[in-house]
Amino acid sequence: MTATAPEPVHAAYDSKIEGNIVITKLDAAINWMRKNSLWPMPMGLACCAIELMATGASRYDISRFGAEVFRFSPRQSDVMIVSGTVTYKMALAVKRIWDQMPEPKWCIAMGACASSGGMFRSYATLQGIDRLIPVDVYISGCPPRPEALLEGLMRLQKKIDAEHSLMEQKRELIEELA
Amino acid sequence: MNAQQMVEALKQKFGDAVTGSKEQCGEHTIGVKLESVKQLLKYCHDELNFDYLVDISSLDHFHAEPRFEMVYELYGYGHHQHLRVKSLVSEDVSVPTVTDIWPTANWHEREVYDMMGITFDGHPDMRRILMWEGYPFHPLRKDFPLAGKESELPEVAFTGIAPLEGGPFVTSPGACGTVDAEPRAKRFET
Ligand code: SF4
Numbered sequence: 001m002t003a004t005a006p007e008p009v010h011a012a013y014d015s016k017i018e019g020n021i022v023i024t025k026l027d028a029a030i031n032w033m034r035k036n037s038l039w040p041m042p043m044g045l046a047c048c049a050i051e052l053m054a055t056g057a058s059r060y061d062i063s064r065f066g067a068e069v070f071r072f073s074p075r076q077s078d079v080m081i082v083s084g085t086v087t088y089k090m091a092l093a094v095k096r097i098w099d100q101m102p103e104p105k106w107c108i109a110m111g112a113c114a115s116s117g118g119m120f121r122s123y124a125t126l127q128g129i130d131r132l133i134p135v136d137v138y139i140s141g142c143p144p145r146p147e148a149l150l151e152g153l154m155r156l157q158k159k160i161d162a163e164h165s166l167m168e169q170k171r172e173l174i175e176e177l178a
Numbered sequence: 179m180n181a182q183q184m185v186e187a188l189k190q191k192f193g194d195a196v197t198g199s200k201e202q203c204g205e206h207t208i209g210v211k212l213e214s215v216k217q218l219l220k221y222c223h224d225e226l227n228f229d230y231l232v233d234i235s236s237l238d239h240f241h242a243e244p245r246f247e248m249v250y251e252l253y254g255y256g257h258h259q260h261l262r263v264k265s266l267v268s269e270d271v272s273v274p275t276v277t278d279i280w281p282t283a284n285w286h287e288r289e290v291y292d293m294m295g296i297t298f299d300g301h302p303d304m305r306r307i308l309m310w311e312g313y314p315f316h317p318l319r320k321d322f323p324l325a326g327k328e329s330e331l332p333e334v335a336f337t338g339i340a341p342l343e344g345g346p347f348v349t350s351p352g353a354c355g356t357v358d359a360e361p362r363a364k365r366f367e368t
Contacts (some may be wrong), residue, residue: 088337091309121340123317123326124309131338 007044036066041077045084048111055146074100083110207262216274228252232251234286244268293318
């Protein structure tokens with residue numbers, strides 16, 4: 001005998017019963033849209049970028065999570081995946097691209113190098129991209145496997161799901177509408 | 179002619195300018211005074227058919243005089259021989275460029291300049307190649323700490339000091355046995 005977990009109760013939308021109306025919180029709806037269409041800015045700087053590419057390819061298929069639209073223009077992207085060694089020579093360029101990304105934006109530090117400088121304790125390497133830009137998710141590994149990147153992406157989705165940005169940013173507007 | 183005979187020929191031709199030669203594991207090295215190094219390299223290219231300049235590197239014999247040493251690795255596709263040419267360089271002395279003999283020397287010499295701070299006379303484009311223009315140090319010199327030094331060039335780049343606690347990637351070349359030589363946590367004086 002195996003113990004079975006209780007069935008999760010889904011408040012699934014049933015068009016036959018409920019018609020064409022869904023009722024939810026605005027924040028919840030926005031978060032749902034945001035987290036399922038994260039467009040990555042692939043900041044591929046070294047070997048980790050190979051795993052990033054593998055994650056995008058068919059075997060691991062990052063599009064299952066809505067993040068397959070790699071944008072090479074910072075103005076169209078939501079999440080910067082810093083995958084690789086950030087040298088001092090490159091550091092300010094990364095920062096500049098980050099600054100060009102429109103809000104809301106998130107950052108994943110993929111691999112040991114992006115998180116902490118990795119094995120490069122040297123004069124030439126920035127000791128973690130979090131010294132320049134805020135990082136939401138750190139992924140360990142050298143390089144992390146694609147599964148690890150997907151796990152990181154799912155964690156980021158959870159994090160986005162818990163945001164209440166609209167409530168905070170547009171409080172006056174909401175109160176006016178209410 | 180094999181490399182051994184070429185070394186002999188060079189010794190005869192350049193006489194006193196040759197400071198020594200060595201053969202190890204089938205590799206031939208010839209030392210030459212800095213004044214004659216360009217002449218000798220040109221002879222190697224023109225007469226001895228060393229048409230391929232494999233690499234240029236430099237050594238820092240810190241505390242010794244002369245402090246630096248240039249190393250040229252030559253190879254000939256016609257005869258498949260390899261020759262290494264070395265020449266000692268004092269601090270603040272410029273080395274004649276060999277870009278007019280092998281154009282590929284351009285970037286090699288820029289790298290030597292960037293990392294070691296040796297300048298080259300007659301080089302067409304004496305800029306840094308790895309670090310950015312304005313970076314104040316030459317990182318491969320022995321007196322430059324492994325962790326780096328702080329520097330700041332607004333809008334271009336900055337550098338910091340890397341934490342080296344536990345220094346997991348410090349090798350000890352020349353130590354007895356692999357266990358001591360391998361990169362691992364080591365205490366070392368600064
Ligand atoms: S963490 Fe490892 S695999 Fe990734 S960029 Fe650094 S050295 Fe390469």
